[in-house]
Amino acid sequence: MRELWQRSLLGRTVGNIIVITLLVGGLIMLAMSINVARQTEADAYRRLGELLDTVEDTVRVACFVGNEELAMEVARGLLRNSEVQAVDIRSDKGMLAHLERNSAEGKQAVFGSQPIHRNIVSPFENSTIVGNIALQPDGAAIDSLVAQARRQIALQMLLLIVAVAIALTLTVLRQVVKPIAELSQRLNQLDPAGGEQLAAPPGHEHNAFGLLTRDINALSARLVSALEIEQRLHFRHEVDQRKYRDIFENAESGIFIADALGDMTSYNRSLAQLTGLPLPAADHAAPRSLFALPWTDTAHLRQMIERCIESNAAVADDLALLRSVTPQRWLNVALTPIGGCMVQGIVSDVTSRRNAELAAKRAAITDQLTGLANRQGFEEFWANEIAKAQDQHFALLLIDLEGFKQLNDALGFPAGDRVLIGFAARIFSCIKNTDWVARVGGDEFAVVLPNIDEPGKLDSICQRILRVLGERFSVSGQETCLGASIGATLYPGDGTSLPALLRNAELALNDARHRGGQIWSLFNQDMRHAIEHRHNLANDLRLAVQRGELRLFYQPIVHLASQRVVGAEALIRWQHPTHGLVPPDNFIPLAEQTGLINAIGLWCMETACQQLADWQAAGLDLSLTVNVSARQIPDGLSPAKVSEIAARHGIAPQRLGLEITEGLLIGESHDALRWLDAIRSAGFRVYLDDFGTGYSSLSYLKRFRVDTVKIDKAFIRDMSQVASDRVMIEAVIMMADALQLSVVAEGIETAEQRDLLRSLGCTYGQGYHFSRPLPIEQFLAQVASIDGQAIPQA
Ligand code: C2E
Ligand code: MG
Numbered sequence: 094m095r096e097l098w099q100r101s102l103l104g105r106t107v108g109n110i111i112v113i114t115l116l117v118g119g120l121i122m123l124a125m126s127i128n129v130a131r132q133t134e135a136d137a138y139r140r141l142g143e144l145l146d147t148v149e150d151t152v153r154v155a156c157f158v159g160n161e162e163l164a165m166e167v168a169r170g171l172l173r174n175s176e177v178q179a180v181d182i183r184s185d186k187g188m189l190a191h192l193e194r195n196s197a198e199g200k201q202a203v204f205g206s207q208p209i210h211r212n213i214v215s216p217f218e219n220s221t222i223v224g225n226i227a228l229q230p231d232g233a234a235i236d237s238l239v240a241q242a243r244r245q246i247a248l249q250m251l252l253l254i255v256a257v258a259i260a261l262t263l264t265v266l267r268q269v270v271k272p273i274a275e276l277s278q279r280l281n282q283l284d285p286a287g288g289e290q291l292a293a294p295p296g297h298e299h300n301a302f303g304l305l306t307r308d309i310n311a312l313s314a315r316l317v318s319a320l321e322i323e324q325r326l327h328f329r330h331e332v333d334q335r336k337y338r339d340i341f342e343n344a345e346s347g348i349f350i351a352d353a354l355g356d357m358t359s360y361n362r363s364l365a366q367l368t369g370l371p372l373p374a375a376d377h378a379a380p381r382s383l384f385a386l387p388w389t390d391t392a393h394l395r396q397m398i399e400r401c402i403e404s405n406a407a408v409a410d411d412l413a414l415l416r417s418v419t420p421q422r423w424l425n426v427a428l429t430p431i432g433g434c435m436v437q438g439i440v441s442d443v444t445s446r447r448n449a450e451l452a453a454k455r456a457a458i459t460d461q462l463t464g465l466a467n468r469q470g471f472e473e474f475w476a477n478e479i480a481k482a483q484d485q486h487f488a489l490l491l492i493d494l495e496g497f498k499q500l501n502d503a504l505g506f507p508a509g510d511r512v513l514i515g516f517a518a519r520i521f522s523c524i525k526n527t528d529w530v531a532r533v534g535g536d537e538f539a540v541v542l543p544n545i546d547e548p549g550k551l552d553s554i555c556q557r558i559l560r561v562l563g564e565r566f567s568v569s570g571q572e573t574c575l576g577a578s579i580g581a582t583l584y585p586g587d588g589t590s591l592p593a594l595l596r597n598a599e600l601a602l603n604d605a606r607h608r609g610g611q612i613w614s615l616f617n618q619d620m621r622h623a624i625e626h627r628h629n630l631a632n633d634l635r636l637a638v639q640r641g642e643l644r645l646f647y648q649p650i651v652h653l654a655s656q657r658v659v660g661a662e663a664l665i666r667w668q669h670p671t672h673g674l675v676p677p678d679n680f681i682p683l684a685e686q687t688g689l690i691n692a693i694g695l696w697c698m699e700t701a702c703q704q705l706a707d708w709q710a711a712g713l714d715l716s717l718t719v720n721v722s723a724r725q726i727p728d729g730l731s732p733a734k735v736s737e738i739a740a741r742h743g744i745a746p747q748r749l750g751l752e753i754t755e756g757l758l759i760g761e762s763h764d765a766l767r768w769l770d771a772i773r774s775a776g777f778r779v780y781l782d783d784f785g786t787g788y789s790s791l792s793y794l795k796r797f798r799v800d801t802v803k804i805d806k807a808f809i810r811d812m813s814q815v816a817s818d819r820v821m822i823e824a825v826i827m828m829a830d831a832l833q834l835s836v837v838a839e840g841i842e843t844a845e846q847r848d849l850l851r852s853l854g855c856t857y858g859q860g861y862h863f864s865r866p867l868p869i870e871q872f873l874a875q876v877a878s879i880d881g882q883a884i885p886q887a
């Protein structure tokens with residue numbers, strides 16, 4: 094009960110008020126009691142002083158006259174005052190009266206009371222002291238007065254304290270305790286979630302309680318809204334959990350949670366179905382090991398888990414699982430770190446995707462027609478088998494079918510396909526089962542022959558392949574045969590990388606083709622050097638035009654009957670900075686292959702026209718021919734361009750001849766024929782160069798409009814010994830006569846040849862007999878020298 098009272102607000106407040114009031118009242122009381130004591134004593138002394146005043150005159154008489162009786166009378170009278178203890182009256186002659194109250198009846202004096210002395214002066218002269226009177230105050234009496242005064246004060250103070258305590262208690266009770274109790278009671282009954290608000294105690298709406306009530310209402314509103322949010326979150330969390338549990342249990346993918354050692358703390362039904370694990374028990378009795386499953390590569394899975402935990406990043410890969418029922422099942426395992434050295438895994442069956450990929454991959458590396466590996470397959474085979482095989486020796490063959498393209502064009506693709514299949518089979522029949530063959534191009538096969546380290550061993554295999562491939566066969570009802578060429582290279586002697594070896598084999602194959610085909614050629618470093626040389630030369634040639642390294646040499650063309658120079662052929666030379674003077678046969682084919690021939694051809698045309706203009710200006714009646722490659726026709730040297738150059742230099746078109754070869758006319762390309770017509774229509778003369786070589790046919794002379802035929806020097810060289818050559822020359826001359834064409838014989842080296850040609854009726858000639866091709870500085874002197882030997886004409 095006491096404790097309850099102490100704990101209750103009212104109890105503590107009242108207790109505190111009483112204690113504080115008593116304390117303050119006690120202190121005030123103490124101060125007042127001291128003050129009252131002093132005041133009472135002072136009053137007693139003041140009253141005794143006044144008593145002395147009343148008896149002073151009587152005492153003066155008694156002392157002046159020395160009357161003891163009077164003195165005694167006064168003393169007795171003074172003693173009647175209860176506050177006087179003793180009285181001494183002295184005259185200058187001695188003690189007059191001494192009276193004293195019996196001290197036994199008084200109490201012990203509290204105050205150490207001091208006697209009050211007063212000197213008595215003569216009634217006649219104030220300066221003469223005739224006696225003195227001493228009053229001893231009665232301490233006990235004064236103490237009794239003081240005690241009485243103190244009691245009064247104490248009583249009053251007590252009353253005051255009680256009154257103040259009551260008043261304070263009532264005030265606190267009314268102003269503080271009661272509103273608090275009311276607030277507390279209302280708070281207890283308040284339902285903030287129901288939207289209720291706390292009301293301030295009546296009469297306290299605008300004081301601290303009003304403020305407190307508003308603060309409580311604001312706080313409770315905040316708490317209510319926080320509570321609502323918390324409830325919503327809790328609800329959502331529960332829904333999510335339920336959802337995730339549903340997903341986990343019903344997911345099609347296998348899901349598990351495992352630690353770094355592969356022990357699964359939980360897994361779902363799908364994982365069990367995918368992997369053959371027992372169905373997950375509800376109580377998750379003992380963890381099951383992921384590594385106990387029959388993975389084909391358990392170490393890889395172990396590494397995946399380690400990597401996932403260490404890097405704290407997701408890891409995924411396909412893993413194969415051996416199963417007793419199905420031969421192999423591919424599972425994609427995607428691991429995600431979930432903290433605490435644990436991973437979550439999602440496992441899905443990707444067997445059909447993997448099988449499809451495998452089939453697609455197999456298709457991508459296989460030649461669908463022959464079933465052999467294709468180029469990609471060959472590269473993979475290389476990377477997987479050959480590149481790994483150290484200390485191996487082997488040969489790489491590239492086999493090219495000759496004439497396959499023409500056969501394909503002639504008989505159609507289906508027949509071509511059958512031929513290719515047949516040839517693949519033939520190649521197969523020539524090699525051992527340790528050898529390897531791929532189709533790396535349309536009609537190109539690659540063969541890898543292990544354990545070949547020297548050309549001797551290669552020869553018999555290559556010869557066998559060439560023989561078998563060259564055998565006759567029948568396709569689309571026709572008996573036919575195709576040849577082949579083989580380029581071979583050796584590993585590791587010739588190179589170690591596939592691109593290098595393929596390049597080598599290609600060079601060797603080109604060599605075999607250039608040497609007529611149907612043979613095999615083994616790569617050697619000269620082939621590579623030749624290619625490199627060609628490459629460097631091509632680069633130099635590109636700069637030669639800009640650097641002005643090209644020159645035109647001029648070889649006179651002579652009228653045979655009169656032996657007078659009628660013109661010249663412009664023949665190009667390349668003044669190479671290191672190789673010296675390079676003849677055209679060494680760079681014109683390269684210029685044709687690289688397309689540089691167009692720039693070179695234009696330069697020749699410009700230079701030749703400039704030369705003609707100079708001769709024209711010098712009054713020389715000379716014509717000039719320029720050689721034109723088939724490659725320049727029609728766009729590299731358009732008729733319009735030729736006309737423009739000639740016109741710019743102010744030369745008559747008929748002075749300029751363009752030498753073309755029969756090759757241009759074969760196939761009778763429309764572009765070439767149009768070009769030919771346009772050139773001749775513009776007034777330029779066209780020469781058919783090197784006639785008799787290649788596909789020469791006299792009918793060409795009839796069919797194509799040219800102005801002059803140049804008989805090739807090979808016929809001239811052999812005409813005195815080879816009758817057929819002479820017959821050919823005669824035929825050309827006769828045909829040209831009939832068609833009104835001019836004839837130039839090339840390569841006249843002797844007077845005998847000159848005379849024979851003259852006798853055959855050949856009009857013009859050209860050759861070392863008259864002059865070699867000369868630089869312009871020497872040319873005119875040579876012309877003058879030839880003309881000097883001219884035969885006077887009738
Ligand atoms: P081509 O047009 O038949 O030129 C005649 C070739 O025979 C020249 O060789 C010439 O020097 C050579 N020759 C002349 N007389 C004799 C002789 O009595 N005996 C022998 N053995 N040879 C003789 P060159 O100058 O080496 O030119 C070779 C070929 O290069 C030319 O044959 C021509 O087809 C081509 N060519 C020369 N210059 C040019 C050019 O500017 N453009 C093009 N596209 N081809 C050119
Ligand atoms: Mg020529």
Ligand code: MG
Pocket residue numbers: 782783803805806839
């Ligand atoms: Mg020629």
